[in-house]
Amino acid sequence: NAGVTQTPKFQVLKTGQSMTLQCAQDMNHEYMSWYRQDPGMGLRLIHYSVGAGITDQGEVPNGYNVSRSTTEDFPLRLLSAAPSQTSVYFCASSRRNHYEQYFGPGTRLTVT
């Protein structure tokens, strides 16, 4: 099992550009989430999905879109990047009604 994989590892964008952060898991987990990690603030939930075709907003969803067309994949789209979106992004997955989330290695995004 590869677990949770994320691409790219690093990305630099200019303000106003768009991009998609990729996330995939091979554990057949129903639940997938995106978090952002900022210094002094821990991780905050952006969007989550309880299964294919179902997504919902977390604590900080503005400026981000998600979709879940398959169980395996949960991409995060930045529509028009802003410097405030400079952060480290983590994708996570878990089995429904289980306690452990499995995190990917993260994507470090810088918006200039």
Place this chain on the structure above:
Amino acid sequence: GNSVTQMEGPVTLSEEAFLTINCTYTATGYPSLFWYVQYPGEGLQLLLKATKADDKGSNKGFEATYRKETTSFHLEKGSVQVSDSAVYFCALSMEYGNKLVFGAGTILRVKS
């Protein structure tokens, strides 16, 4: 809303010293509580959890007890090693382990 507060770091200890990292929470209802660890350059891993009051979670020599009366979940280890150097996050969830609310994280540095 729900929130988690944990002691600021960095915490610097010598090898074999005793470790305590304080964590308190605010929640409506009865959350599950977690400690996640992040080693340099990696994603988060679940270290231990407790799902109801007075439960003790333990793993790799680390322990934490769910104290409802003080709304606390302090992390302890009797003898730290250099390999324990990492960032430790306290978190809560109202939905098993999903939609986690994280504290800011505490950097632990262990010197040999």
